[in-house]
Amino acid sequence: xxxxxxxxxxxxxxxxxxxxxxxxxxxxxxxxxxxxxxxxxxxxxxxxxxxxxxxxxxxxxxxxxxxxxxxxxxxxxxxxxxxxxxxxxxxxxxxxxxxxxxxxxxxxxxxxxxxxxxxxxxxxxxxxxxxxxxxxxxxxxxxxxxxxxxxxxxxxxxxxxxxxxxxxxxxxxxxxxxxxxxxxxxxxxxxxxxxxxxxxxxxxxxxxxxxxxxxxxxxxxxxxxxxxxxxxxxxxxxxxxxxxxxxxxxxxxxxxxxxxxxxxxxxxxxxxxxxxxxxxxxxxxxxxxxxxxxxxxxxxxxxxxxxxxxxxxxxxxxxxxxxxxxxxxxxxxxxxxxxxxxxxxxxxxxxxxxxxxxxxxxxxxxxxxxxxxxxxxxxxxxxxxxxxxxxxxxxxxxxxxxxxxxxxxxxxxxxxxxxxxxxxxxxxxxxxxxxxxxxxxxxxxxxxxxxxxxxxxxxxxxxxxxxxxxxxxxxxxxxxxxxxxxxxxxxxxxxxxxxxxxxxxxxxxxxxxxxxxxxxxxxxxxxxxxxxxxxxxxxxxxxxxxxxxxxxxxxxxxxxxxxxxxxxxxxxxxxxxxxxxxxxxxxxxxxxxxxxxxxxxxxxxxxxxxxxxxxxxxxxxxxxxxxxxxxxxxxxxxxxxxxxxxxxxxxxxxxxxxxxxxxxxxxx
Ligand code: IVH
Numbered sequence: 001x002x003x004x005x006x007x008x009x010x011x012x013x014x015x016x017x018x019x020x021x022x023x024x025x026x027x028x029x030x031x032x033x034x035x036x037x038x039x040x041x042x043x044x045x046x047x048x049x050x051x052x053x054x055x056x057x058x059x060x061x062x063x064x065x066x067x068x069x070x071x072x073x074x075x076x077x078x079x080x081x082x083x084x085x086x087x088x089x090x091x092x093x094x095x096x097x098x099x100x101x102x103x104x105x106x107x108x109x110x111x112x113x114x115x116x117x118x119x120x121x122x123x124x125x126x127x128x129x130x131x132x133x134x135x136x137x138x139x140x141x142x143x144x145x146x147x148x149x150x151x152x153x154x155x156x157x158x159x160x161x162x163x164x165x166x167x168x169x170x171x172x173x174x175x176x177x178x179x180x181x182x183x184x185x186x187x188x189x190x191x192x193x194x195x196x197x198x199x200x201x202x203x204x205x206x207x208x209x210x211x212x213x214x215x216x217x218x219x220x221x222x223x224x225x226x227x228x229x230x231x232x233x234x235x236x237x238x239x240x241x242x243x244x245x246x247x248x249x250x251x252x253x254x255x256x257x258x259x260x261x262x263x264x265x266x267x268x269x270x271x272x273x274x275x276x277x278x279x280x281x282x283x284x285x286x287x288x289x290x291x292x293x294x295x296x297x298x299x300x301x302x303x304x305x306x307x308x309x310x311x312x313x314x315x316x317x318x319x320x321x322x323x324x325x326x327x328x329x330x331x332x333x334x335x336x337x338x339x340x341x342x343x344x345x346x347x348x349x350x351x352x353x354x355x356x357x358x359x360x361x362x363x364x365x366x367x368x369x370x371x372x373x374x375x376x377x378x379x380x381x382x383x384x385x386x387x388x389x390x391x392x393x394x395x396x397x398x399x400x401x402x403x404x405x406x407x408x409x410x411x412x413x414x415x416x417x418x419x420x421x422x423x424x425x426x427x428x429x430x431x432x433x434x435x436x437x438x439x440x441x442x443x444x445x446x447x448x449x450x451x452x453x454x455x456x457x458x459x460x461x462x463x464x465x466x467x468x469x470x471x472x473x474x475x476x477x478x479x480x481x482x483x484x485x486x487x488x489x490x491x492x493x494x495x496x497x498x499x500x501x502x503x504x505x506x507x508x509x510x511x512x513x514x515x516x517x518x519x520x521x522x523x524x525x526x527x528x529x530x531x532x533x534x535x536x537x538x539x540x541x542x543x544x545x546x547x548x549x550x551x552x553x554x555x556x557x558x559x560x561x562x563x564x565x566x567x568x569x570x571x572x573x574x575x576x577x578x579x580x581x582x583x584x585x586x587x588x589x590x591x592x593x594x595x596x597x598x599x600x601x602x603x604x605x606x607x608x609x610x611x612x613x614x615x616x617x618x619x620x621x622x623x624x625x626x627x628x629x630x631x632x633x634x635x636x637x638x639x640x641x642x643x644x645x646x647x648x649x650x651x652x653x654x655x656x657x658x659x660x661x662x663x664x665x666x667x668x
Contacts, residue, residue: 003048010041014057015158019249022154035528055129055158060151061548065211069143072134074122075169075229079139079304081287081311087266090288093310094262097290100299100307107261108290111238112268113225114255115285115311117200118175119207121149122228128164130157135207139304148207149174151216154251161248169228170250176203177280180219182383183519189358190335190516191553192421199282217551219521221281224250237291258291269312276314285313318377319352320390321345326357326370326401330409330432332440332514334424338363338401340386345376347384352376355384359421360403367391369398407432431461434468437514441469445520446512447504450497451490459483469512470570472498473577474612506532506581513570515561517554525549526558533571533581536562576613576668578620594665596622601629603646604639606659609668617666629654637662 001009014037021027021034038057045052052059084090098104122142124132133149134142149155152174159168176184181199188195196202206218224245227233235241239258246252255272259265269286276283290296290308299307325341337356344353355376357363368374368389375388403423407414412427425433438457442449452472460466465479475498481491504512511523518526529547530536539562544555561567600618602611602625609617614637615625629636629648636649637657649656657665 003044004051007041007044007048007051010037010044011056013037014041015156015160015249018057018153018156019160022156022251023246023249025254031524032528053129057157059157060153061213061216063147063150063212065213066147068210069145069208071137071141072132072144073141074134074137074139077139077304078120078122078136078142078171078228079301079306081309082305083285083311083313085313085315087269090266090269090310090312091262093288094265097299097308101295108295109292110259110262110265111242111289111291112257112259112265113287113289114253114272114279114283115287115313116173116175116223116253117198117282117284118173118203119200121145121172121174121207121222123149123155123170123172123224124228125159125164125168125170127166128158128161130155130159143208145207147212148209148215151212152220152222154222156249159248159250164248165230165232167229167231168233168248169230170224170245170248171226171228172222172224172250174203174207174220174222175199175281176206176218176220178282179280184218187517190333190422192359192361192419195358195362213551217549222251223253225252225256225287236293238289238293238296239291241293265312273314283314285311287311317347318375318387319345319347320373320375321352323368323370323372323374323386326363326368328404328408330407330425330430330436332433332436333516334427334430334433336403336407336414336423336425338403340368340374342374342376347376347378352378352384355386357386357401360401360416360423361421363401369394369400371395371398409433429467434461434466438466438469438472440514441512442472442501443512446508447501448508449501451494452497456480456483456486456494468570468573470573470577470579473502473574473579474610474616502578503580503582509533509574509579509581510536513561513567515558517557522550522554527581533575537568537571538562572668573610573613576609576617576620578616580620593621593623597624598634599624599626599632600662601626601633601636601645601649602639603636603649604642606637606639608659608663614662617668621666635662 017027017029017034041056042058045056045058084093094108097108120136122134123130130150132144133146134144136142150157176199178199181196181202184202185195196205202218203220206215206220209215225242227241233244235244242252242256257268259268265288272283272286288310290299296306296308301307322343323340324343326338327341329337329339331337337358338360340355340357342353342355344351357368366386366389368386373390373393374386375390376384377387378384403414405414406412407425407427407430409432410425410427410430412425412430414423415426416423427433435457439454441447442452457466465475466472475495477491477495480486480494481488505527507524507527510518510527511520525547526536530539539559541555541559544550544558545552595618600623602614606614618625626633629645629652631652633649633654635655635657636645637659638646639659646656
């Protein structure tokens with residue numbers, strides 16, 4: 001196949017997978033296979049740069065930063081919606097619609113949709129390719145944010161259709177998921193940057209970047225729900241529009257529902273008011289639209305809102321409560337996070353008694369004091385947050401918060417580096433940090449070790465059985481069974497789960513290492529790009545920063561992490577425990593191992609290995625480690641001040657190895 005042909009086929013195939021993934025929510029291939037197609041296309045386009053087109057799936061980022069945004073006129077104005085706040089309002093809306101249409105006796109068909117809390121955008125496609133993307137602006141003209149919208153994966157760079165319509169203006173919402181919002185705020189807190197108040201502001205801030213590479217680092221998402229000006233699109237109802245958009249490869253919200261009466265719309269509103277916290281993004285209500293486009297036309301507009309639609313707004317969840325104390329929590333990187341301990345209060349279905357105050361500066365900015373009455377809400381409906389201090393309720397008894405000087409967990413000094421908002425525990429072996437670290441390592445998104453929960457980790461650390469994450473792999477069933485509230489069976493489960501995690505993907509392992517600024521996504525990017533831990537051990541900050549999606553902060557952090565001797569030590573210990581990322585297994589296979597089937601006994605103190613480690617190493621390479629010397633022993637490895645096992649080996653004429661000889665033999 002010629003290169004231009006292969007390029008064409010790859011684009012079509014990638015386009016199809018984008019459609020399956022984003023529009024239909026039904027991917028057919030694994031992310032890794034998709035990435036492979038994309039990489040192949042990048043490679044071919046590099047060979048033939050003349051064939052690169054702006055709608056190629058490789059062209060999502062890369063534009064130079066702008067000086068300012070141009071303005072774009074909307075061919076059809078972008079309207080806003082009237083609001084209703086309860087069922088009575090909604091019924092009144094329906095009655096008005098019926099009256100104006102002269103349809104008092106027949107129920108109106110509506111479409112009810114979630115009101116996504118993001119930013120309205122308009123996308124223009126001309127004969128297929130995405131040409132312009134704009135904000136709503138004043139409704140008549142918006143800002144040209146094409147470069148930024150190109151970075152949103154669910155916005156296709158080319159519309160599907162055979163042939164695609166000559167002109168298509170699509171309207172919808174760009175938003176940020178709650179998970180992404182949390183990730184970004186956490187990063188910002190660590191860098192001492194001001195936090196985004198909610199996912200909507202975060203999405204807005206991201207779309208208003210003059211440098212699209214910044215937008216690309218914030219993973220935004222989209223749902224399309226309307227048409228603007230179009231040529232060559234034939235639809236009769238709003239429901240048809242949604243089906244059309246989906247077929248064209250755009251992402252639509254699957255919860256949208258056709259309702260045969262306002263009662264049914266009301267049911268939808270109540271249902272989603274209840275269920276809204278199950279969603280991975282924030283909604284602030286339900287949008288209700290008359291389904292028939294003909295009836296929509298008959299109803300028309302009033303000022304800048306259509307008469308055929310309205311927004312049913314959910315009430316905001318806020319409660320007042322008292323701050324009983326401000327405590328500090330030690331994170332995995334030693335970050336000390338002040339937390340408001342509050343009089344428990346029910347906010348929207350769950351009891352809130354703690355809320356993070358992020359850092360000292362945030363506390364000063366909000367002026368939260370111990371004893372204050374505050375207003376709490378759930379940011380993005382999930383994470384409790386102090387939004388306001390009721391200063392008028394102060395009695396004068398309130399106390400200001402001061403950061404403790406020593407770590408509550410290990411007593412080491414707490415330091416705040418110049419320019420950083422975050423104070424950190426300077427302790428090198430702080431149990432609180434270790435606990436968070438192990439917990440993170442074992443978590444679902446990282447090594448995915450079941451049965452290893454908080455209280456187990458606490459005990460393991462308290463008893464000195466776990467001093468770093470690698471120690472998990474050296475635990476025995478008896479050690480675990482000796483812990484509080486631990487039956488034999490559960491101990492076995494713990495050990496089995498740990499065992500079962502020995503061959504994670506490289507991305508999971510990297511994520512689990514808990515490198516600052518490296519979350520799940522970045523871990524995957526790094527893993528895909530470098531392919532092995534060995535490659536990462538030698539990687540330079542420069543090489544890292546050249547990887548797409550890796551900014552300077554991440555590059556610096558990753559390079560520093562892998563450059564540390566403690567990291568080397570930890571990786572060696574993990575590898576010796578048989579923790580080998582999947583990609584590397586083949587290399588490590590024991591087929592041509594020099595010690596296959598050989599039995600080893602260790603005696604005396606080893607200086608460069610821990611005994612357990614050496615035993616695992618032997619096992620992994622297909623040998624056997626035993627604790628007794630017998631005629632079946634092949635080698636006895638002697639360390640410092642060996643005991644009777646050494647004598648016995650001499651007596652039986654068994655080969656004796658020094659630690660160095662052993663190390664050479666196993667290639668360690
Ligand atoms: S339709 C003429 N549908 O809500 C109708 N809007 O307050 C225009 N929004 O500016 C909007 N989800 O940003 C519509 N499913 C949805 C929506 C939605 C969120 C936003 C949109 C609009 C605002 C109106």
